[in-house]
Amino acid sequence: MTISALSGITVLDLGQAFMGPYCGLLMQRLGADVIKIEPPQGEPYRRPTAIKGVEAVQFGLLNAGKRSLCIDLKTDEGRTVFTDLAATADVIIQNFAPGAFDRLVGVDDLLAANPRLIVASGSGYGSTGPRRDARAMDLTIQALAGVMATTGFPDSAPVRTGPAVVDFMGGAHLFGAVMAALVQRGTTGRGQHVEVALFDAIFPSLASNIGGLFDSDGEIPERTGNRHGGLGVAPYNVYKTADGWIAVLCLHDRHWAELCRIMERHDLVDDKRLSTNASRVKHMELLDRIVEEWTLERNSAELEVALNEGAIPSAPVQSLEVLLKDPQLKARGMFEQHRNADREWWTFGSPLRLADSPPPAENVPARLGQHTVEILRQKLMLPPERISELTATGAVIGDLPVGTVGVRV
Amino acid sequence: MTISALSGITVLDLGQAFMGPYCGLLMQRLGADVIKIEPPQGEPYRRPTAIKGVEAVQFGLLNAGKRSLCIDLKTDEGRTVFTDLAATADVIIQNFAPGAFDRLVGVDDLLAANPRLIVASGSGYGSTGPRRDARAMDLTIQALAGVMATTGFPDSAPVRTGPAVVDFMGGAHLFGAVMAALVQRGTTGRGQHVEVALFDAIFPSLASNIGGLFDSDGEIPERTGNRHGGLGVAPYNVYKTADGWIAVLCLHDRHWAELCRIMERHDLVDDKRLSTNASRVKHMELLDRIVEEWTLERNSAELEVALNEGAIPSAPVQSLEVLLKDPQLKARGMFEQHRNADREWWTFGSPLRLADSPPPAENVPARLGQHTVEILRQKLMLPPERISELTATGAVIGDLPVGTVGVRV
Numbered sequence: 001m002t003i004s005a006l007s008g009i010t011v012l013d014l015g016q017a018f019m020g021p022y023c024g025l026l027m028q029r030l031g032a033d034v035i036k037i038e039p040p041q042g043e044p045y046r047r048p049t050a051i052k053g054v055e056a057v058q059f060g061l062l063n064a065g066k067r068s069l070c071i072d073l074k075t076d077e078g079r080t081v082f083t084d085l086a087a088t089a090d091v092i093i094q095n096f097a098p099g100a101f102d103r104l105v106g107v108d109d110l111l112a113a114n115p116r117l118i119v120a121s122g123s124g125y126g127s128t129g130p131r132r133d134a135r136a137m138d139l140t141i142q143a144l145a146g147v148m149a150t151t152g153f154p155d156s157a158p159v160r161t162g163p164a165v166v167d168f169m170g171g172a173h174l175f176g177a178v179m180a181a182l183v184q185r186g187t188t189g190r191g192q193h194v195e196v197a198l199f200d201a202i203f204p205s206l207a208s209n210i211g212g213l214f215d216s217d218g219e220i221p222e223r224t225g226n227r228h229g230g231l232g233v234a235p236y237n238v239y240k241t242a243d244g245w246i247a248v249l250c251l252h253d254r255h256w257a258e259l260c261r262i263m264e265r266h267d268l269v270d271d272k273r274l275s276t277n278a279s280r281v282k283h284m285e286l287l288d289r290i291v292e293e294w295t296l297e298r299n300s301a302e303l304e305v306a307l308n309e310g311a312i313p314s315a316p317v318q319s320l321e322v323l324l325k326d327p328q329l330k331a332r333g334m335f336e337q338h339r340n341a342d343r344e345w346w347t348f349g350s351p352l353r354l355a356d357s358p359p360p361a362e363n364v365p366a367r368l369g370q371h372t373v374e375i376l377r378q379k380l381m382l383p384p385e386r387i388s389e390l391t392a393t394g395a396v397i398g399d400l401p402v403g404t405v406g407v408r409v
Numbered sequence: 410m411t412i413s414a415l416s417g418i419t420v421l422d423l424g425q426a427f428m429g430p431y432c433g434l435l436m437q438r439l440g441a442d443v444i445k446i447e448p449p450q451g452e453p454y455r456r457p458t459a460i461k462g463v464e465a466v467q468f469g470l471l472n473a474g475k476r477s478l479c480i481d482l483k484t485d486e487g488r489t490v491f492t493d494l495a496a497t498a499d500v501i502i503q504n505f506a507p508g509a510f511d512r513l514v515g516v517d518d519l520l521a522a523n524p525r526l527i528v529a530s531g532s533g534y535g536s537t538g539p540r541r542d543a544r545a546m547d548l549t550i551q552a553l554a555g556v557m558a559t560t561g562f563p564d565s566a567p568v569r570t571g572p573a574v575v576d577f578m579g580g581a582h583l584f585g586a587v588m589a590a591l592v593q594r595g596t597t598g599r600g601q602h603v604e605v606a607l608f609d610a611i612f613p614s615l616a617s618n619i620g621g622l623f624d625s626d627g628e629i630p631e632r633t634g635n636r637h638g639g640l641g642v643a644p645y646n647v648y649k650t651a652d653g654w655i656a657v658l659c660l661h662d663r664h665w666a667e668l669c670r671i672m673e674r675h676d677l678v679d680d681k682r683l684s685t686n687a688s689r690v691k692h693m694e695l696l697d698r699i700v701e702e703w704t705l706e707r708n709s710a711e712l713e714v715a716l717n718e719g720a721i722p723s724a725p726v727q728s729l730e731v732l733l734k735d736p737q738l739k740a741r742g743m744f745e746q747h748r749n750a751d752r753e754w755w756t757f758g759s760p761l762r763l764a765d766s767p768p769p770a771e772n773v774p775a776r777l778g779q780h781t782v783e784i785l786r787q788k789l790m791l792p793p794e795r796i797s798e799l800t801a802t803g804a805v806i807g808d809l810p811v812g813t814v815g816v817r818v
Binding site: 003004005006007018022026030048049050051052053054056057058061062097125126128129130131134135136137139140141142143144145146147148149150151152153156157158159160161162163164165167168169172173175176177179180181182183184186187188190192193194195196197199200201202203204205206207208209210211213214215216218222223224225226228229231232233236238245246247249251277278281308311312313314315316317318319320321323324326327328329331332334335346348349351352353354355356357 | 412413414415416427431435439457458459460461462463465466467470471506534535537538539540543544545546548549550551552553554555556557558559560561562565566567568569570571572573574576577578581582584585586588589590591592593595596597599601602603604605606608609610611612613614615616617618619620622623624625627631632633634635637638640641642645647654655656658660686687690717720721722723724725726727728729730732733735736737738740741743744755757758760761762763764765766
């Protein structure tokens with residue numbers, strides 16, 4: 001029988017919002033026992049949403065399948081429960097504000113007590129450099145790290161990306177760092193502290209923009225709208241169609257030749273001005289006009305079929321609502337609705353597909369503290385009386401029904 | 410002595426552009442021997458850039474530190490060299506167009522010949538679903554996967570992100586998948602095929618946008634400019650300053666109270682309309698006006714100091730040129746210039762910081778085929794005569810000086 005890649009690995013997931021919880025989610029989907037440790041008021045996405053006042057869909061998206069352990073880490077007894085658990089765990093994930101985790105428990109102490117432990121710290125700027133103590137979130141990193149300056153149309157203001165790409169880029173890297181540390185532990189028998197900064201994780205994605213800046217000595221606009229980030233490829237744009245927009249690009253000369261054929265512009269195939277990418281880049285405005293004249297007369301779906309047949313990279317711009325019903329998204333199991341007797345929820349699939357690592361059969365979002373008693377019994381072998389004492393003092397909190405926790409933030 | 414996390418791991422990196430090469434880069438920075446396998450014309454970033462006609466800066470950014478092996482995989486002998494090497498390797502990375510790698514060499518055959526091998530496939534849509542055969546690039550996935558629809562101002566067209574976030578999100582996930590497979594191999598002794606689709610990898614970053622769509626029953630605009638993706642947090646925006654823009658957000662009530670104090674708007678602290686995030690969200694327009702009135706009168710640097718002192722998440726919008734000289738970027742070693750007798754180049758640092766995995770001392774970009782002879786000797790123990798034969802037929806290509814390879818694409 002095949003077991004999953006991370007079977008037998010225990011993770012204490014102290015993650016907040018996206019970076020930490022996404023790292024934990026990727027581990028859970030590969031078979032790790034991920035224990036989400038929450039404060040008495042629950043994690044932010046358990047709290048009522050701004051408009052409807054219900055539990056946010058984000059909670060299930062990022063946490064279904066994790067067990068819930070509710071500890072008040074502001075109490076001495078709560079912290080002791082946590083450090084006792086850390087002594088039995090393989091991985092701790094934390095992305096608290098700078099310095100907060102170290103004030104709570106010392107990383108060095110945790111590693112001394114459990115030399116096989118991997119402590120994974122996510123932060124805005126990392127533990128070094130002049131900004132190490134600054135508060136950071138997806139939006140502020142987008143501002144500082146050139147994402148906003150390079151996003152948008154040349155004649156309008158800088159704009160952030162719609163999705164929280166910085167937080168998730170950070171989470172994906174943090175997962176990778178934990179896995180690499182597990183690989184190293186396989187050789188050395190020792191864990192270690194690993195860290196990923198959001199600022200570092202998003203930076204390499206500017207490669208094309210940096211390329212354009214260098215190649216043009218800063219002459220090209222910083223924001224290139226829907227054109228290539230370095231204005232280094234043409235055609236490369238999003239074109240209006242009769243009923244929407246379509247993204248089209250020609251990476252190779254053969255794409256361009258094929259596009260001319262599809263557009264029935266046989267006159268252009270042998271046009272010397274357009275025969276190489278370097279020459280097409282010089283005539284970018286002309287090319288964009290030619291392509292858009294053709295797309296404007298046709299529907300996106302019709303264009304997509306024709307371009308796909310010619311193996312030219314293209315896709316219609318889909319709205320979020322249409323995307324959530326997209327057949328490809330469904331086929332890949334990336335966004336799934338589930339229900340049981342208590343509730344219904346949506347959850348993400350994992351982008352990591354390992355042929356020999358079957359995903360968990362069922363990923364149910366836990367109620368706050370649902371597994372508190374079970375975990376203290378299993379992992380720390382605490383007797384019922386001791387668990388009752390801890391519950392009585394508020395150091396830990398047991399199972400609470402959905403909807404009875406949380407205050408509006 | 411500490412050795413690196415991936416010491417002793419050999420990677421055959423067939424990556425193209427960003428997704429595959431970034432995965433290889435992350436492995437190289439953790440100590441793997443990454444062999445970049447290139448076609449006779451070199452990888453695309455060796456070819457002259459559109460404007461200056463020099464080797465693109467992207468080549469060094471993503472490939473410095475990898476060895477270069479030049480094979481013509483269109484020849485039978487070239488393919489045999491590749492499969493012989495695959496029998497000695499730990500990991501293969503490939504992100505060719507759909508089906509191309511399987512037409513070249515069968516994944517099942519590779520795994521049968523080397524059961525410890527991990528084959529990592531990156532693609533646009535993955536190997537399943539109705540779009541599995543469609544060509545895809547960063548731009549087209551941004552169009553289809555809701556990134557463009559959610560990026561930009563409500564009253565203007567959808568826009569792609571400036572950085573190639575889809576490609577790099579894919580590369581970071583592909584790295585994570587390879588690491589997880591190495592962890593699993595540590596238990597089972599067996600490798601496997603792993604895959605990551607760009608379409609899957611970018612999707613979870615829409616969590617807030619999906620939250621907003623659900624919470625508002627589709628009433629909020631799809632694109633929210635620089636406001637929160639789900640219009641679920643206020644204040645949360647980018648505000649004009651006397652000399653630029655600054656991103657500011659209040660995630661907690663204490664941030665808001667602190668912001669009121671810094672703005673010297675003590676009258677607002679006890680304003681019931683603004684006491685909780687849910688109520689502030691209802692008065693988003695008002696709040697944005699109040700904050701921007703304050704920021705417009707001050708320089709970004711001055712605002713940043715004040716907001717940092719109050720521990721409020723904020724950061725100025727930095728241009729790409731300013732970013733490349735940013736002290737934090739420098740302190741983190743994320744963008745470094747090097748030179749030797751032959752040339753100068755820039756390369757990325759790795760966002761993955763493992764306390765016990767020292768990065769390579771030096772990362773020099775290889776000339777095309779620089780290590781061809783050395784690798785065939787080391788890994789396949791081929792005698793000089795055989796290497797000469799393979800070179801003579803063009804199945805492999807040895808060292809070529811910088812600038813003598815490549816044609817304009």
